[in-house]
Structures are given as C-alpha cells and as structure tokens.
Amino acid sequence: MLCPLCNPQNENIIFQNDFLRVILVDEIPGYIRIITQKHIKEFSDLSDGEACEIMLLAKKIEKILINTLHPDKVNIAMLANLVPHLHIHIIPRFKNDPWWPGATFCEKQREFDYPVTQSQIQNLINSIKELNGK
Ligand SMILES: [Zn+2]
Numbered sequence: 001m002l003c004p005l006c007n008p009q010n011e012n013i014i015f016q017n018d019f020l021r022v023i024l025v026d027e028i029p030g031y032i033r034i035i036t037q038k039h040i041k042e043f044s045d046l047s048d049g050e051a052c053e054i055m056l057l058a059k060k061i062e063k064i065l066i067n068t069l070h071p072d073k074v075n076i077a078m079l080a081n082l083v084p085h086l087h088i089h090i091i092p093r094f095k096n097d098p099w100w101p102g103a104t105f106c107e108k109q110r111e112f113d114y115p116v117t118q119s120q121i122q123n124l125i126n127s128i129k130e131l132n133g134k
C-alpha cells in the first residue's frame with residue numbers, strides 16, 4: 001500500500017522543512033495537521049530535539065487557532081494507526097459541531113454552520129506561516 005502521507009494528493013501546505021510539514025485540512029474549518037516528512041511509527045521514536053520541536057509547534061498552532069477562530073475547545077490527537085507515519089491533528093471544536101462532544105473520528109451527529117469566516121482562515125494561515133523557522 002502506498003502511504004498516503006508520503007504520496008499526498010492535493011495537500012494545502014502552509015509551510016514545510018526537512019523534518020515536518022504543516023497543512024490545512026479541508027474537512028473542518030481551521031483543522032491543521034503537522035506531518036513528519038519521514039516514517040516514524042511512535043512518538044518515542046523521535047529524538048528529544050524532534051519531540052520538543054513538534055510539540056512546541058503544536059502548542060503555538062493551538063494558541064493561534066484560539067486567537068483567530070475562538071473555538072470552544074481545541075483537540076490534539078496523534079493516532080497514525082493505519083500508516084506508520086507520525087502526524088498530529090489540531091482540531092478546533094465548537095459546541096454542537098457535527099461530532100460534539102465526541103471525537104471528530106466518530107460518526108457525525110448533526111449538521112453545523114461553523115462560525116468561521118474565510119478572512120479568519122486567512123489570518124490563521126498567515127500567522128502559522130510566520131512560525132516557520134522560529
Ligand atoms: Zn509515509
């Protein structure tokens with residue numbers, strides 16, 4: 001099986017370097033994914049430096065999400081059960097969103113109009129771009 005994270009189709013890349021890339025996922029407004037460029041099965045397979053770098057980046061992205069989209073909650077998840085390719089989901093959550101209060105990996109419970117504008121998404125993208133190299 002071709003790894004979908006090594007062979008991405010139409011990814012919306014915000015920035016990338018040798019270690020990782022940050023993408024905007026269409027499925028949910030403001031849904032961000034940090035993907036390692038190489039195959040890494042478990043979080044503990046990262047070096048200490050890489051583990052610090054990726055978690056600090058997730059923390060900074062969460063803060064940007066909170067400041068730009070004002071979600072009720074942010075969910076951060078690291079699963080990679082189907083492919084041995086470490087990635088972190090950073091998902092803005094709103095009360096009564098289609099999966100609330102369950103995980104977004106569960107079945108949708110309802111329809112929902114996200115209180116998020118295109119200009120907020122653009123601000124989110126611009127602020128995350130500024131993290132590159134910091
Ligand atoms: Zn892969």
